[in-house]
Each structure stands twice: as structure tokens, then as C-alpha cells.
Amino acid sequence: IIENALRQVVDCGCGFELFYQPKVKANRVTGMEALLRWNHDELGPVSPGVFIPVAEDNGLIFQIDEWALYQACKQNKQWQDQGLLKIPISVNISAKHFQQDMLVTLIEKVLTDSGLAPQYLKIEITESVFIKDPEHVVKVIEKLKSIGVLISIDDFGKGYSSLNHLLELPIDEVKIDRQFIEGIDLDPKKGLFVNSILDIARGLNLNLVAEGVETEWEKATLEEIGDFELQGYLFSRPVDMDGMERYLYSEI
Ligand code: G
Ligand code: G
Ligand code: MN
Ligand code: NA
Numbered sequence: 596i597i598e599n600a601l602r603q604v605v606d607c608g609c610g611f612e613l614f615y616q617p618k619v620k621a622n623r624v625t626g627m628e629a630l631l632r633w634n635h636d637e638l639g640p641v642s643p644g645v646f647i648p649v650a651e652d653n654g655l656i657f658q659i660d661e662w663a664l665y666q667a668c669k670q671n672k673q674w675q676d677q678g679l680l681k682i683p684i685s686v687n688i689s690a691k692h693f694q695q696d697m698l699v700t701l702i703e704k705v706l707t708d709s710g711l712a713p714q715y716l717k718i719e720i721t722e723s724v725f726i727k728d729p730e731h732v733v734k735v736i737e738k739l740k741s742i743g744v745l746i747s748i749d750d751f752g753k754g755y756s757s758l759n760h761l762l763e764l765p766i767d768e769v770k771i772d773r774q775f776i777e778g779i780d781l782d783p784k785k786g787l788f789v790n791s792i793l794d795i796a797r798g799l800n801l802n803l804v805a806e807g808v809e810t811e812w813e814k815a816t817l818e819e820i821g822d823f824e825l826q827g828y829l830f831s832r833p834v835d836m837d838g839m840e841r842y843l844y845s846e847i
Contacts, residue, residue, distance in 0.1 A: 600641075611631055618824045619826075626682050631659070632833075657697075660686075660687075660688050672715075703742060712743075714744075716744050719749040746766045746768070747769070748764075748768070771803065771804065776806060777809070779813050804825070805823045806826050807828075809827050814829060
């Protein structure tokens with residue numbers, strides 16, 4: 596059922612909505628992540644955690660990621676043209692895309708068509724991209740870097756993490772997985788882990804994001820440890836375009 600419904604969405608280009616979640620540092624918005632939302636007439640809201648894996652299996656993911664990329668870049672450019680903050684927008688791109696050659700061409704085209712400067716687009720990838728054909732993946736990432744797009748490693752610490760990736764790839768940012776942030780104020784081991792990643796990130800000159808910050812205690816603990824960009828429900832849930840626009844207006 597999901598598969599057929601997804602096909603319809605992709606064919607008509609309707610049914611998806613892009614939501615946005617701010618990232619903050621020192622109480623200022625410093626970036627935002629674009630997150631797909633899908634509300635189906637009969638199925639109701641379907642989480643990307645459910646439909647992205649289906650789309651990865653049947654190949655629809657290419658069109659879905661393309662739609663999100665276009666939407667995110669056009670929207671960010673429009674906000675910049677309205678005189679709002681010039682901040683990068685982060686877009687999640689499936690590992691499947693990194694096994695292909697067309698991603699670089701696609702991103703160049705999206706940037707040209709939207710008029711967004713490349714330093715305002717950040718691509719989030721998870722380390723699962725390196726399971727298959729890692730040499731090719733590295734080449735794709737290097738090409739993206741040469742265009743001027745920023746690269747972020749998402750969900751770091753979960754699953755297939757390897758410090759190797761931080762050393763060998765031209766990345767700009769690491770996002771520490773939510774599991775290490777949740778209750779960091781109560782668990783010294785989590786603090787230790789996050790502290791070590793911070794040391795490495797500093798040494799490699801990487802931006803570091805703490806994901807899933809939900810409480811003032813977690814925020815305070817992170818601020819004691821060091822200089823992070825923070826993202827999570829404490830600041831804002833992912834919100835629709837109007838919600839994000841209000842958020843951006845409140846910042847100027
Ligand atoms: O927003 P939420 O927590 O429901 O997202 C669940 C998962 O779906 C996350 O892993 C997120 O990265 C992924 N996701 C959200 N939007 C997109 C998208 O546009 N493309 C891809 N490939 N994944 C997305
Ligand atoms: O895999 P990825 O990091 O792209 O997934 C991001 C997902 O995490 C989004 O779907 C978003 O809805 C969710 N998220 C964002 N902030 C929080 C938070 O503070 N707590 C929880 N539980 N989930 C969050
Ligand atoms: Mn993400
Ligand atoms: Na993540």
C-alpha cells in the first residue's frame with residue numbers, strides 16, 4: 596500500500612511537505628535541517644522512518660531526495676532574499692545516492708536553478724554509505740566538496756562509526772547521535788564520549804552538532820563540555836515553512 600501511495604506522490608509531486616528544524620548556538624539560529632513529512636489521505640501521517648526504507652528498496656528514493664533538495668534550496672534562497680538570516684540548510688541524502696554518479700550533477704543543477712550559493716547547502720549522510728563501494732563514495736564526496744557544498748556525518752556514534760571516516764574524508768561537520776545526548780547530564784560515560792569526540796572535532800576543525808537535545812539539563816551539561824551547535828525539541832520541533840519563517844523573523 597505504501598509503495599503504491601508513494602508512487603502517486605512522486606508522479607504528481609504532491610503530498611509531501613518539507614519541515615524545518617533550527618540548529619542553535621549561543622541562543623542564535625545557526626542552521627536548519629530539512630525533514631520530509633508525508634500526510635496521506637487514507638494512511639494518515641507516515642514517518643520518513645517508515646517510507647524512506649521502502650523508497651530505497653524500490654528506487655523512488657532518487658526522486659524523493661531530488662524533491663527535498665529542490666524544495667530546501669529554493670526555500671532557503673527565498674528566505675535569504677527576504678532579508679532573513681543567511682544560514683546553511685541541511686538535507687538528508689540516502690546512502691543509495693552515493694552509489695550513483697548522478698548526485699553531483701543533480702546538486703549542481705539544483706544550486707543553479709535555485710540560485711542558492713553552495714556554502715548554504717549542507718548534505719547529511721550516515722556512515723552506512725561506506726558499506727558498499729567506499730572508494731566511489733569518497734570520490735562523490737570529494738566532488739561535492741569541490742563544488743563548495745558542505746558535508747555532514749549524521750547519527751555519529753551509532754552503527755557503523757569509524758574514526759577512519761573523520762580522518763580520511765573532506766567533511767565539515769559531525770552530528771553526535773541522540774543516544775549520547777539523551778540523559779548526558781546523568782551519565783558520565785556519555786559525557787566522556789562526547790568530550791572525546793569534541794577533542795577530535797576541534798583538532799580536525801569540524802563543526803560539532805549535538806542532536807536530540809530535549810532538556811535544560813542536557814543543554815547545560817553540553818555547554819559545560821564545550822562549543823556545540825545544538826538541535827532538538829528543547830529549541831523547536833521540526834516545523835512547517837510558516838513556523839520556520841516565524842522563527843527566522845524572530846531572529847532579526
Ligand atoms: O524526521 P524524522 O525523525 O521522522 O526522520 C526519520 C528519518 O528519516 C531520519 O533518519 C531522517 O534523516 C530521514 N529523512 C527525513 N527526511 C529525509 C529526506 O528528505 N531524505 C532522506 N533520504 N531521508 C530523510
Ligand atoms: O536521522 P536524523 O538525524 O536525520 O533524524 C532526525 C530526526 O530526529 C528527525 O526526524 C526529528 O524529528 C528527530 N528529532 C529532532 N529533535 C529531536 C529530539 O529532541 N528528540 C527526539 N526524540 N527526536 C528528535
Ligand atoms: Mn539528519
Ligand atoms: Na541524526
